[in-house]
Amino acid sequence: MKVYYLNGKRVYYAMLAGARKVSYQRLHLNHINVFPVADGDTGNNLSKTLNHILEEVKPQTDVNQTLESIAAASLTGARGNSGVILAQFLNGLAEEVKPYKEISTGLFGESLMRSVPYAYQAMANPVEGTMLTVLKEWAESFYEFGKNNNDFGDVLIKSLDQARESLRKTPEKLEVLKKESVVDSGAQGFVHFLEGIVEVLSPGKIKALVRERRTAEAIDFPEEGHGKSEIDYRYCTEGYLDGNQMPLEEIKNYLTGKGDSVIVAGNSNRLRFHFHTDHPEDIFIHMSQYGVIKQQKVDDMKRQQDAMETVKPSIAIVTDSIADIPKTIMDQYHIHLLPLQLLVGETPYLDRVTIIPEQIFSFLEKVKEYPTSSQPTMTRIRETLDFLVSHYEYVLILTVSSSISGTYQAIYHEVEKYNENKERIAVIDTLKNSGAQGLLVLSAAEAVQNGKNFEEVKNLVKSLIPKTHIFVSVATFEYMVRGGRVSPMKGRLAKWLNLKPIVSLDEKGKGIAFAKAFSRKANTGKIMEIVDSLHQEKPVKEYCIVHGDAPDKAEEYRQKLVEILGKEPKYITGISPIVALSSGKGAVAVSLVQE
Template sequence: MTGSGIKELRSINGTVVYNSFLSGYEKLAAERVHLDAINVFPVPDGDTGSNMVSTLYTAIREPPSSHSLSGTLGQIADRALSGARGNSGIILAQFLNGLAEACPDEAAMSTIEFAEALKKAAAGTRNAVENPREGTLITLLDVWTGEMYRLSHAIGDFKDLFLGSMERAREALAETRDMLEELRSARVVDAGASGFVSFLEGIALMIASGVVPSRPEAEPMAFESTGDEHVVSPENIAHRYCTEALIRRPAGGEAFPEHLHEALKEMGDSLIISNGRERTRIHIHTNDPSALFLTLRGYGKKEEQKVDDMKHQYNCVHRPVSRIAVVTDSIADIPGDLADQYQIHVIPQKIRWGEDEYLDRVTITSRTMLPYLDASPDYPGSSAPDPARVNQVFSWLSSHYDSVIAVPVAKAQSATWQVMSSAAREFKKRGFTIDVVDSRLNSAAQGLAVLSAARDAAEGIPHDEILKRLEKTIENAKIYVSVATFKYMVRGGRVSALKGLIAALTRLKPVVSLDAAGKGVAWGASFSADGSAAKILKEAKTSKSGIRRWAVVHAAAPERAADMAEKMSSVLGTEPEYVMEISPIVALHAGIGAVAVAWI
C-alpha cells in the first residue's frame, strides 16, 4: 500500500502499530545477512540477523485480531515470545512483552504516556538479562527509549517524536563499537543493536512516507554471505550450546521461582528469563542442556525447546571442511568427535515421557534417561523432528553451503524422511540443491553410511557422485542387534505381551536386523547373550573379505560392548571405527543391555 506521507500522528492505534512492524520487519529482513556476518558477541555464531528476523516474522506473519493498541501489542508480544530465537531475539521479545504490559487498554495514549511505557519496557528487559553488558542491544534500548522520553515532554506528535529520536539511536549504535572489546577487535557495531536500529529505520520510513509493505508470505532465505565475516577465536565460546525453552506456566504459579533462577545461574552464561502473560521463555548458554531440562522438570508444560551447537556452527561458517552439508538425525550413532571433525549436522528426534517432551541426545541423554526407565510407570515414546525445526536447519544450511545431502533413519521406521523431504521441496523451489536419501538403516549402520558421505564431501567429491557412492554404501550396510531382554520391546509396543512372556519363559535372546527396505526383522536367536554374540561373529567371519568399516554400539552395556569389539577385532583383523553408547531413542526400542554390531 502506498501513501503520500503521514502529515500528523497525534494518536496511535493497533493498525498503526501493526503497519509499523511490517515496515520494520521488511528493513530488518533486508539486513539479515549483514547482521549475521558482523555477529561476534556474545558468541560469533553468525545468526543474530536470522534470529531477529525469525522472531519478528512469527510476531507479524498474521494480522492481530484486535485493532486496539493494547490488544495488538499483546498479540504481537505473545507471538514474539513463542517464536523468539537466540540472545537478541529473546531480548526483543522481552521488550515487546514489557511494552504490551505497560500500555493500558485505552482509546488513546499521549506521547509522554507511550514514551513512559517504552522506558519501563527497556528497564524490565535489562532486569530479565542475568548479566547485561554495555554496548549491546540492552544499551541501545536504554538510550533510544530515554531519548523518546526526553523528547516526548516537548513533542506531542508521534511522527515528529519518532523521527526526532532516530539520530540518537544511530549515534548509540555507533558508540557500541567502542564499548566492548569483542566489537573493538572486530571493528564492528553490535549485531543485535544494529538489527534493532534497522527495525526502527523501517518504522521511520513508514511514518515518513505512509507506505505500508505487504505482509510477508515466508521467511526470507539468504543463499550467500556478504563476505565480510569477522573471524573470532572459537575459544571465546565457553559454553557450547545455546539452549532455549518455552514453558507454559502452572495455573496460578509465580512468573519464575527464585530457586529455579538460582539453579540456572550456575549452569552457564547469557541467561535470559522472559515472562509473558502465561508463558516463560528461558535462554542460556550451557555445556549440559540435559541438566537444564532435568532442573525444569515439573515446572509447567514445555511447549518448545531448541538447542544450537555454537562451536559446531562457528566451525562450519569459518572453518568449513566442505561446501556440501551432510545432515542426519539423532538415531544415527556417530561419536561427537567424528561429527565435529566432518561437520555432520544432526537433527534430534523427539522423546515423549509422560507430560514432558525432550530432544534425543540433547535435552535428554542415556545418562539422564536409562537410570529411571525401569522405575517409571510411563514408558517413553518417540516421534520425528518438528517440521519447523527441520525448516530452520535447512534455512541456516542454505545460507552457508552450496548444497545439502540429508540421510535420515529408514523411511520404513519413522516419519523423519517425509518431514525432511517436505521441507526440502520448498528449498528446491527456490533453486537450492538438497537431496533427502532413504538410508534404509538405523543406529550404527546409519552412522557409518552418514560418515562415509561426510568423508566424501570433505574430500571434495561432487554432490551427485556422493549420492551414487552413498547408495552403494547403503546396499552393503548390515546391522545385528543382540537384545538382552524382550521386556523393553513389550513396554514400547514393538513386541506383543504374549511373545514377550514366551521369550521370558524360554530365556530366548533374539538377534534383530534390517531387511532391504529398512524394516526390523528377526535374524536369529539363542538362549544366552554369548550365543547371540557367537552367531554375529560367525556372520562377520563369513563376510570378512568384504567388510571395510565396522562399529559396536550398546545400551548401558559398556563391558559387553568392549568384549564384542575385542572378539570382532580378532575375527576381522581390524579395529572398529568406534564403540559408543546408542542414543536414548534407539535404547527405548532395543532395551537396556543391547549390543549391536554394524559394518559396511
Template sequence: MSIETLKKMGEKIMETITHNELYNGLINGAREVMNNRIFLNDINVFPVADGDTGSNLFSTMHSIVHHSELRDDTKTTVETIADSAIIGARGNSGLIFAQYFQGFSEGITSEKVITIENFATALKQGMEYAYRAVEHPVEGTMLTTMTVFYEALSKELGSHEAFDKLLESASEKVESAVEHTTEQLKVLKKSSVVDSGAKGFAYFVKGFLEGIRGHVIAEDDSESFESIPAISEDDHQIGDYRYCTEALIEHNESSEDLKSLISDIGDSVVEVKGKSKTRLHIHTNDPAEMFDRLSSHGKIIEQKVDDMVRQYDRIHHRKYKTVIVTDSIADLPEEIIDDAQVHVVHVSLLVGDETYIDKLTITNEKLFDVAKNKGIHPTSSQPTTRSVEDAFRYLLTYYDNVVVLSVAKALSGTYNVFSKAAEKFADTNKNIHVIDTKQNSVAEGLIVWQAIENLKAGKSVDEILSVAEQSISQSKILVKINTLDNMIASGRLSVRAGGIAKKIGLKPIVSLDETGDGEVFKIAFNPKTALKKILKHVKSVNESKGIKHYAVTYVDDPKLGQEFAEQLTGIVGKEPVYITKTSGVIANGAGVGAVAVAYITE
C-alpha cells in the first residue's frame, strides 16, 4: 500500500527513520538474536556441527548491546556498533555479521534522518563487505539472506511504500530464504534443519523491524520458545580441521589481506577489518602456526581457540555421565585426553603485553624464542572465575557429575578459581567435585590418567575421588634441570645465588613437597650425576614400595624424553604409561633440555 493511500486512510506514515530509531532497531535486532541462541545452537550443522552458532552470535550481539553508543549523528553511531561487533565477534557467523556491520557503517550517511534509499545503499555495502570477508562464500547461508534482504528492499524503492512496510515485506522474503536453505545445502537437508546463521540473520531483521516501530525487546533468560527439530547424529561431520581459531589484531597501517597469510593451514577463513582492529577466523589443526605468522603484522590483543572435535563429541558421542576436568599444566598426551573426552581449562602465558593460550597458540620452542627476542621472562596467568563458571555451566548441560583435578594450590591460584566457580552451583543438584592434586606437570597428569582409567572401568564417582585422593600422597615428581637460567629469571633462585650455582655447575633435582610447594629434592654437580640420582631414587622406591604407574615428560627434545624412559624401564621393569611434552608453563620454569618423571606407588 502506497504512502499516499495510507495518508488518505489517516494512518501514521513512516516515510523515514531517525538515527535514534535506527539505533533502537539495531539494538532490538541484536537482542532478538541473543534471545534465540539456544535454538540456533541446536540447529547448527554447517559448516561444522559443533553446536555453537547461537553462542557465537550471542557474543557478537552482546558486545553491540552493551558497548555501542547513540552518538550525535547516524554514521558515528553505527560506527560504534561496527566496532563493538568486531570486538565481540566469535565464530564464522559472528565474524560475517561483524563485517556486515562494518560495511553498513561505511555506506550509511551522517544525516540524522535516514531514507529508505540511504538505508538500502548501506545494506548493499554491508552485504558486499560480508561476502569479501569469506574466502569461499557458500550460498544457503547467512550470506544468502543478507542478499535477499537487500534485493527485496532495492526492488521496491520506487513503490512509495512506507519504510516499515517495505521492511516487513523484506523480512517475509528473508524468512522464505531461510526455509529454502534446507534445499540448498546437503547437510541441512539430511538433518532437516535450516541454516543456523541464516536463521540468526532472520531473527535480527525481525527484531530490527520491531525496534523501529517502537516495540522494545528485552534480553530474555528463557531463550527461544521455538520447537527444536530432531537432528540425525549420523549425518554430522566435523571436517578436516579441529580448532576454530580467532585473532583480534591491532593492525599496522598497511591494509594488506591477512587471509592470504593463513589460508594454506585451514579453511573457513574469515577476515573482518575495522579502522584500527582486524579479527581473523580459521578452522585449523595448528593454531600456534597461525599466531606465529600473524605476530609480525600487528599486535595480537586477543586469542581464541575452540576445540570443535570435543564440542562435537560431547554433543553427539558422549561416552560417560561424568566428565573429568583438569588444567593445561597437567601433562597428558592428547590421545588420552581425546579418548576420555577430558575437558581442559587452559592457563595463559604472558610475554610482555602479549598473551598466549598454553598448549594451543604457542609451542615451547617459540615461547623461548619470543622471550629471548623481547628480553622478557614469561609469566603465567590462571583462568578467570567467569570463564570456569561458563565451562561448568556448559558441561553440566551434558553431564551428571564434574570431577576437577587441579594443579597444586600451593603453586597456582587455579585451584581457588575452580573452587570459587563450583560454589556458584552449590545450591543446585549439580555435582562438581574439586580436588587439589598437590602436584603439577606429569605428576598431576598421572593422577588424571588414573582417574580416567577408573572412569573407563565403570567406577563410581565416589570411587574415582577416593582413589585420586589416595594417589596424591603416593605420587612424586622429579625434574632434571639442564639450565638454571629459567629458575633465576623466574625468581625461584636469586641472581646472586644463581650466579654462584652456575659457577660451580650446580644441577638441582626439583620436586614438590607434601603440600604441593616446590622443593630442591637433591643436589648434583653435573647432568649425569643428576640423572644417576633420579634413577637411584626410583630404584629404591620400586624395591621398597613398588611403583604402580609412572610417566615421563620433556620440555623440547623428544629424544631426551625417550632415552630417559628407556633407562627408567630397565629399573622399574615396565614401560611408562605415557611419554609427553610439557606445558608451556612447566617449560618456562624448567628450561631447555629438562626432563621429568612422576610415579604413583603401590
C-alpha cells in the first residue's frame, strides 16, 4: 500500500496501530525492564501513555491539528521515564509540523530530525543506549530515505530496519543491559510502536483498525524477575502543571538537585516532569509556585521491587493513608499504601506521600482555601490492584470506616470487576480510622509474617474490630470550623467555654462526641480514666499514640499509659494530613486493642 502524504487521520491511525503492538508486548517489556531501575513497569507505562492519547484525541483532517492534540494529550497522560520521553518528542514534532495541513516524506523527515533535540533537552542527563538513541537513529534514517523516496510505506520499512539495528546495539552502550543480556525496554517499546505502524500498511489493516479503535489485550509472558538492582532514589515521581511562562531550565535544575532520572517535557505553558527522589513531599509544594499542579503520581519503587522478589509473603497487606502507622513499620512488614487525595483548589496532593504529617500545619497556615479530601481515584485503585494481583497470591485491603469516607465503597466497586481473580482479593471495612485502623493493619501484617493463611488473617482482623477503640483529645475547634464541620458560632462558644471534647467512633464507625472536659488537663485525665476502665474490664493487648504536631503531649500520654497498662505503646506517630484537617494541631489520640 503506497502512502504519499500524511494527514491528521493517517497519523491518528498510525498511533493506534503502534499502541496496539505495544499493548501486545506489554508484559515482555516489563520483563526486560532493568534501566534506570528494574521496577518492571516500562510496558505498562508506554501502553498507558499511548492509550491515553488515543482516548483523548479526536482525529482531524489536518496533520498539524491532530499532532497538536496528540502532543497535549501525551503530556497529561505520560507515564514513566519512557512515556515522558515519547511525550516530549511528540510535542517537538507537533511544534515542527505546525505549518502543514498534510506532509510529504521529505518534510516529515526534516520535522523528525528537528524534533529529536526536544527529547534530549528534556533530560537533565541524557543516556545513550536507551529510547533516545533509537529514536534519534531512526529519525536520521527516515530523513535520509525520505529525501529521495516519496512513499511513506517504503521509507517506514527501511527506517524500521535501522531502528532494529540501533536497538540491537543498546547493550553495547549501557553496561547494565549487557550484564542482564537484554536490550533497553523503552527502546524496544519504541521499535514495537514502529512495527505496529508498518504492519498496518498491509491491505485491509487500516479498515480493521477503524472498526476497532481500541487496543488489544496483552499476550501473556512469564514474569521472571531480574537480579535486584540498586535503587539510588526510592520514589518515581511525576507531575503535570499548567502555567504561564514556566521556566523549564530552572525547574530542571531544581529537580536535578533533588534526585536523578530527571525529565521535563512540554513548554512554558504546560509541562510534565518525571524524576526519582527520596522526598516527594518536598517537591510539589515547591513546584506549585510555577503553575497549577493538575496531576501528581508517585510510585514506591522499593515496594514494587519487594513485590517482584521470589521469596516474599503470599499475602499483600494494603491500607489507605488514613491509617496512622509509622513508615518504618510499613517498610518492616511490606505494607502497601493507597493514598487518599488532599485537595487544595485544583491541586490534588497525595496524603502521606506528597504531603506528610510534618508539613501539614505550616502548609495550612499558608493556603488561602482550606483543603478538602477525596478518596483514591479509580485509576489509582485499579493500578494498585493490577500490580498486586500479578505478584501476590492474595491481597487483603483494610480501609478507613465507610461511615466517614467513600474509600471502602470505591475499592470494593473495583474489586467486583476482577471476575476470576475476585476470590483472591478481600476488602475489609475496619469501621475505624487513624491509630485504631493502624493497629488493625499491623495485626494483619504480623499474622502474615507468622505464617497465617488468607482466611485466618481475614478472620483475625474481623474478630479484632469490635475490640479496637480510639479516643481523640481535640485541643482546638479552629480546624473543625475552617473545614466546615463546626459552625463559626459553635466554635466561638467552645473557645469561650474552653471546651475540650473527646471524640471517638461508635460500633458502626461513625464519629461521636464521647466525652468532654473544660481544660486540657481534665481532658487528659478523662482519657486515662476511660483507658483504665476498659483495661479493668478486659486487658488492653496493645495500644498506640498518635498526635497532631504535639510530641511533648504524646510523651506525657506515654508516661501515664505505661503506669496504667504496664507496657510501652506499639508506636507513637503523627496523624495523616487528612486526619489533621479536622483533628487539628495539638490533638492527641489513644487507640487500643483489648484481649
